Amino acid sequence: MPKLHHHPFSAASRYVRLVLAEYDETAEFIEEKPWLRVPALLQLNPAGTLPIFIDDNDTVVSGGAVVAEYLLETKGARMGEVRLMPEHAADRAEVRRLVEWFSQKLHGEVTNYMVTEKVYKRRMGAGEGNNSPDPAAIRAARANIRYHLQYIGYLAGRRNWLAGRELSLADFAAAAELSCIDYLGEVPWEADESAKAWYARVKSRPSFRSLLSDTLRGVPASTHYADLDF
């Protein structure tokens, strides 16, 4: 069985878990501490980031966007028609632009701050890093989520799914980020009805179930986290 080195609050790992589930693939999940630089993991991925996917043939692939393209090419095509990536180059470019937007920009401006401050710093043991909280980081994330949510609402309001007519990798890249933030109760859903309606549709997919059962010792999920009618 393939292996996935991940952390439940690594948004890129969640993205890969969603894509795997959409392709009806399973993997053995190995939980890592993303705040540590573990030599064995650096050997697999010099960037030191999660997720790292190891396929049955020992192919090692790392990084959310890169693993998703790999799964698309190796597993997505087995399902008759390739799923989660449109056929035409222009539409594919729009999917890739949005995957980068969510996994780099939204991640860097919101999720990374939230997860580092509210999850990773609570998990760090003695000598595992600087775990003193940074209120400025949380404030920045709370300001930034508002315009990201608005952009998601804008996209969802004029298209069927975020990148166009069909459900695509872009929807899962966005939902993976938002699901981390939503667990922490930090998505101001009331600010954008259109974004909320889109998220409810993604969240209802069977591929989302494993994310909704994630729990974190000492940090309970927001009351509506697993609620499909939030």
Place this chain on the structure above:
Amino acid sequence: MPKLHHHPFSAASRYVRLVLAEYDETAEFIEEKPWLRVPALLQLNPAGTLPIFIDDNDTVVSGGAVVAEYLLETKGARMGEVRLMPEHAADRAEVRRLVEWFSQKLHGEVTNYMVTEKVYKRRMGAGEGNNSPDPAAIRAARANIRYHLQYIGYLAGRRNWLAGRELSLADFAAAAELSCIDYLGEVPWEADESAKAWYARVKSRPSFRSLLSDTLRGVPASTHYADLDF
């Protein structure tokens, strides 16, 4: 003819110029000021970054990695065999991992500092941004380039090209970054023979010529910049 909104010292723009030239494609180049947030460009690319490629059919594609994949799908395949991207999924994943490494990590840790401090800040007009130099940024970039050069040397020393046996997008993503830094005389080539030999090979390709003739008013190129036997 397609259009490319670019700046000569935007490494991602250089990457796209190299890929275009490798595919024997031309485009009308429109120079932008990447330090400004121009409404007309933000409408084309909400991320506000260069390059932005507009194809003959008015398809708008933005971001170096995304444009390169688009060119691969629309132009690369027309040349009999697809060039710059290997056939097998595992090898493609390695190309994409390295493109991300160079255009995100090397860029963020080296090129962006160098170009912002030494090029963009000199170009900024009154009211176009904070143009006071930051010596700490240059120091960080000078420290970081050394381990990036070492990694390039390590890859080039055990493979024919950076991502494997064949020349690929990864070589051009790396060379696009290094060429900006090399113009400024900030690549310590003496520190890694293997990296230097690899760069000499990439630099000798006809696709590189237009980059080597780039000049910047007030900032002359390093003496060896356009020298193929540097």
